[in-house]
Amino acid sequence: SSVETNGIKFxxxxxINDDGTINLTQxxxxxxxxxxxxxxxRIKPQRNDIIYSRIGTVGKAAIxxxxxxxxxxxxxxxxxxxxxxxxxxxxxxxxxxxVLEQAxxxxxxxxxxxxxxxxxxxxxxxxxxxxxxxxxxxxxxQLMIICDELEKLVEKRDSYQERIMQxxxxxxxxxxxxxxxTE
Numbered sequence: 001s002s003v004e005t006n007g008i009k010f011x012x013x014x015x016i017n018d019d020g021t022i023n024l025t026q027x028x029x030x031x032x033x034x035x036x037x038x039x040x041x042r043i044k045p046q047r048n049d050i051i052y053s054r055i056g057t058v059g060k061a062a063i064x065x066x067x068x069x070x071x072x073x074x075x076x077x078x079x080x081x082x083x084x085x086x087x088x089x090x091x092x093x094x095x096x097x098x099v100l101e102q103a104x105x106x107x108x109x110x111x112x113x114x115x116x117x118x119x120x121x122x123x124x125x126x127x128x129x130x131x132x133x134x135x136x137x138x139x140x141x142q143l144m145i146i147c148d149e150l151e152k153l154v155e156k157r158d159s160y161q162e163r164i165m166q167x168x169x170x171x172x173x174x175x176x177x178x179x180x181x182t183e
Contacts, residue, residue, distance in 0.1 A: 008036040009070035013053035016060040016076070019144070020091050022051060024070060031071070040071050043078045048087045050079040052094055054115040059103050061094035063087050077117055089133035092140050093125055 007030035015023040031039070045051060045064050053060040055075040072078060079094075081087040093099055106119040128136070 006030065007032050009068070010036075010073055011051070011070055011076070012073040013055070013057040013060060013075045016051060016053055016057075016062045018060070020062050020095065022062045022064065022066075024066065024068060029073075036069075036071055043080070045070065045072060045078045046080075048081055048084045050081060050087060050091055050094065051076050052079055052120065054117070054120065056113060058107065058113045058115050059095065059100040061091045063091050077120065079120075085130055086127075086133065088137045090125070092137055094123075099123055099125070 009024055010029045010031045011022060011024070012029070015028065017023055047064055047067055049064045051062050051064060051072050053076050057075075079090070081090060102123050103115050103119075104113075106122060107113050107115050127133075
């Protein structure tokens with residue numbers, strides 16, 4: 001279906017952010033109401049569902065935190081969480097290397113990574129007691145904040161290194177010119 005100027009938001013794996021959120025604002029493809037009705041017969045995403053990327057970029061998971069109407073493309077699937085106390089934990093586990101390794105083992109091998117829904121249902125998901133799940137989610141969130149801070153420090157360091165390198169090259173070039181001029 002073609003890109004509409006108004007219609008229903010149609011998200012793909014690229015719209016699932018690394019922080020477990022869904023991009024519903026930046027450069028989103030739209031489909032017609034007619035296409036939405038046809039494509040959403042099986043499931044319409046709702047608050048607390050998890051959108052999971054299963055084709056192309058496999059293994060990104062995001063929790064639906066809005067009541068806004070949208071539809072994930074075929075490259076994603078919607079996982080309905082019956083007990084919403086588990087959604088944050090399940091989102092973290094689905095995004096983890098533990099599940100990603102299972103996904104790669106179960107994937108159909110062709111040019112584009114493809115993980116069928118039946119295979120997603122085969123994932124082994126550890127389910128600790130709810131208190132431990134909350135602790136894990138809190139700890140992962142704390143560690144993600146630290147990772148974000150480290151990433152900013154690395155970017156700042158790279159920026160400094162770039163400027164130092166430019167200054168050194170400039171000084172070396174200038175010194176070489178001065179040497180040539182004095183000879």
